[in-house]
Amino acid sequence: MADEKDTVHYTGSEGGWGSLRGITExxxxxxxxxxxxxxxxxxxxxxxxxxxxxxxxxxxxxxAFEFCENGAKATLWELTSRRATPDFFANHTLAELKGWTDHQLEQTGRLTHPMRYDRPSDKYVPCTWDEAFAAIGSELKAIDPSTSVFYASGRASLETSYLYALFARLYGHNNLPDSSNMCHETTSVALKGSIGSPVGTSVLADFHLCDAIFFFGQNPGTNSPRLLHPLQEAVQRGCKIVTFNPVREKGLETFKNPQSPVEMLTPKSTQISTLYLQVKTGGDIAAITGMIKHVLAREEALWARDKRHVLDVDFIEQHTTGFDELKAKVDATSWAEIERESGLARADIEAAADIYCDADRAIAMYGMGLTQHVGGARNIKALVNLWLLRGNIGRDGTGVSPVRGHSNVQGQRTVGISEKPELVPLDKLAEQFGFEPPRDEGMNTVKACERILTGEVKAFIGLGGNFVRAIPERDKMEAAWTRLRLTVQIATKLNRSHLINGEVAYLLPCLGRSEEDMQVSGRQAVTMEDSLSCIHGSIGRNTPASKQLLSEVAIVAGMARATLPENPKVKWEEWTADYSKIRSLIAETYPEQFHDFNDRVFTPGGFYRGNSARERVWKTKSGKAQFTVPTALNSMGVGEAEGRYRLMTMRSNDQFNTTIYGYSDRLRGIEGTRDVLLMNPEDIKAAGLRAGQVVGLASDAEDGEDRQVGGLTVTPFLLPRGCLGAYYPEMNPLMPLWYHDEESHTPAAKSVPVRIVS
Structure with missing residues (x-):
C-alpha cells in the first residue's frame, strides 16, 4: 500500500480545534x-x-457540553435564521430548483407554511392546514390502502411513530418502510436469527468494564463523535481497540478532547486504535474467519500444553448450537484464501485474534461497513460466531453493539413501524382500538421502489427524510415518482425529494425537536430510543421558526382524522392535546418494555427497555445462540473481473446522511468539493490515470443497464488496492435496485461494482 504522504489526508486529530472550527463555520x-x-x-x-x-x-x-461537532451542526442547522417562505416558492419553479445542489436547497432555510404543488405553474403555493388535510384524506380514501406507502425517517419521536404506525394499520396496510431498511435492517435480521434479539446487547456500563473493543466498518469521528469520549476513557484505563476498516478514519486513530484544556492547549492527544487493519471492502468475513481460525488454533495448543481453554466451552455447550459445523468449515479454509479475500496478512489477523483471546471481556461495534453488502447478514453472523466462541454475549463488559445513525431509527421499529406483521402485537392493537389490523406483509424500501416503478403504488407519505435522494436507481425512480397520484412530505427544510412530485402533492412543515411544542395541555415532551436500547425524554424550548408550524404528532393526527371513519376508541384530538396519553397507549401495547412509561421519561441516562440476549435467553428457532457456517469469504454480489473496482459510498465530515452542511471533509483532507474519486495511488498508476484527472464511473453489475456518474476528480487516497471511495448520495445512481443484502434487502452501498470511464 502507498505511503500516506502520497495521498490527501488530515494531519491532525479528531476533535480539538478542528471541531470547534467546523461548528463555528x-x-x-x-x-x-x-x-x-x-x-x-x-x-x-x-x-x-x-x-x-x-x-x-x-x-x-x-x-459540561454533551454535544459533538456533528450534533452541534445538526442543532444549528435546525435553528437557522433562514426561512423558505411562500415568497421564496413564488419566485422559483421546481424545474429551476432541481438544478440546485443539496446544500443550496438546505440553505434556503426552514419551511414556514403548508404548501400545495401547482402543476400548471410548476410552483408550490400556500394552502391552509385544513385544506391540506382534507385533500390528503380525500385522495387516500379514493385508493386501495394497499397501494399506499407510509415512509418514516429515523428522527420522528416514539409518540409520533406509534401514531403513524397506528394510522397506517387503521387505514389498512403494513407498508411502513423506514430508514432502517437502508442501513441497519441487516442487523435486525442477522442478530434476530443468531441470538434472538434484533438489536445490540451492550449498555454504556459495559464500556467501563471491557478489556478490548473491536470496530468493523464504522466511523465514529464523522457519524457518532460523542462515542469517542468513552473510547478515550477505555484506552486510558488500558482497554485495547482494534479496527477493521478499508479507510483510515481519524476518529479511530487519534482523538483530542475538546473539553480537556490540557489537550486543547498542548500537543497531547489519545491514540485510539492499538491495531488498525485496512480490510478490503467486502472482505470482513475472510478477516473474521481468519481470527476464528487462530482462536481455534490457540485453543488446541493451550489445551494440549496446559489442559486449559481459550474457548468458553461451558457457554458453547449450554447456550449454542452449530459449533462443530463452523469448526469444520474454518479448518477447511486455507490461509491463502483468507489473505486473498481480506487483503490482509495472516500475521496481522493473528495479532488481532491474540488481542481478542487475551481480553476477558470484549465488545464488537460495527456500522454500515458491515450491513450494506449483498452478504451483509453473513458479515454480522460471522461476527457473532467470533463473539460466541468466548462467551462474549450476555456478560457484563461484553456484547455486540451496532452503532445506529438516525436519532430514533431503532425506537421507531420498537413501537410498530415495521412492514413485518409478525414483529408487531397486532392482537393487542385490535383489542385496544377495536379493529382488525391487516396481517399481510407490507413493503420495505426496496419493494416500495419496485412497485413505484411498475405503477402499483399510488400514494407516498414521507414522515421526514429525503427518500428519493437516498435510494438506489435514482434516475429511474425520479422518473417513476411523477406517475404517483399523491405525494406528501413532512419536513423542516427543503430537499430534493420535495421537488419530485406526484399529480397531487403537499409539503407540510413541522416543528423541529429543539422547538417548543405547545398543545392544549401545555408544553409537550417527546421520547426516543438510543443505540443501546435506552429511552430518553426531550423538551424543546426555542421559539418555533413559524407560527404556522404544527408538530409531527398534530400532522399525523390531522391526516388520520381526515382519512379514517370515526372510532370511539381512537382519540386523535385527545392524543394531540396531551402526549402523555400516547405514552400510556405505548405502555399498554408493550407493557414489558414500557411499563410506567410516563414516570420514567426523564430517568438519568434513559431507562433500559431490556434485551433477552443480554440475559442469555435466546429467542431463536433452536432456543440457543446460533453458530452459522459462512458460505463465502466475501460479501460481494458479483465476482472479480478485469477492470472492476469495489466502490464504497461515504459520508463527509460536513454531512449527516443526505443533509450536506458544507463542503469540508476535514478529517480526510478534502475541501471545497464533493466531486472526487478516492483511489489508491498504485491503482491510479496501473489504470494509466493521473491525480487531478476528471473521470466517470459506470455500473459493472452485469445486468445490461447503463448507469453512470461523471465529473469526478481522481484523488490519491490511502485505500486497499481495488477499492474506490466516493460520496453518498451522489453515487446512488450507480446502485441497481436489486443489488441488496440477500436477507434484509438493505442496499449494498459499500461494495458497488463499477468501472472507471473517461
Missing part, C-alpha cells in the same frame, strides 16, 4: 436564532433537548 452559515447557545447547553441532558443527529446514548452524568 456552520454557525456563521446558518446565523442561528438567539436561543441556539442555550439549546447546545441543554443538549443530551436530563429534561433537555435530545440531539437530532446520531443515536449514541446519553449518559446519566453528562459532560
Amino acid at each position: 456552520t454557525a456563521l452559515r446558518e446565523r442561528p436564532s438567539p436561543g441556539a447557545l442555550n439549546t447546545l447547553r441543554r443538549q443530551n441532558k436530563v429534561k433537555g433537548f435530545m440531539c437530532v443527529s446520531c443515536a449514541w446514548t446519553k449518559p446519566a452524568e453528562p459532560h
